[in-house]
Amino acid sequence: MPVTQTARDLDQKIARLDRLADRLDTRFRIPGTGLRYGWDSILGLVPGIGDLATSGPAAYVVFEAWRMGARKRTLVRMAANSGIDLVIGGVPLFGDMFDLFFKANRRNLALLKSDIARNARQSKETIHG
Template sequence: MSAELRRELSRLDTLANALDSQFRIPGIGMRIGWDGILGLVPGVGDAVTLLPAAYLLYKGHRLGARRMTLMQMALNSGIDLAIGAVPLLGDLFDIGFKANKRNVALLRRDIEARIEEVA
């Protein structure tokens, strides 16, 4: 894997962590990110967090992710948006599902598998 590709994946990891795990909830140790926090704002929060999710899909496409991987990433983001829109239940779901971290992990696995196939 090239140094530039590693840096790009590291930047995407940083974004996903900010969205899904930036802050630790005192007392229970669970982690929440901006996706979960902004999701608390009715109507607007989940729509706003769709933008970085779309950016992850865009970067996945630019990095050459397979169509199946991009579809899985889109499905994760769609599930996050749909269930996240449900008041309270959706907010709890956001904390546990962590769609952005899942998507970066899918992208990383896809890229690593492609590199192994070439080698």
């Protein structure tokens, strides 16, 4: 069941999840390019276990989104992003290239931030409207 939280609590959790998504998807940059990659791409190079290892933190992001009160639709989309990243990322070579561009954790954070902003707008409308 989602936990009741203050706006400050939500901001702190979002910031923590943002740092995690950064480490997983965009922590490093290939010099001379705008191409960013993270530990998801690096660990994905290890056949068999690399993508499984990064699915744990990805599942944690979805779990925290649930605890923060994200809508079911948002959670399903986040889980789908993580699942796509796991399945396609596990394909040798193609999956490694896919990981460089898909950035499931960054996508999931964008979905969560949008959902929280939507919920905040609806709460204000309910109070003031």
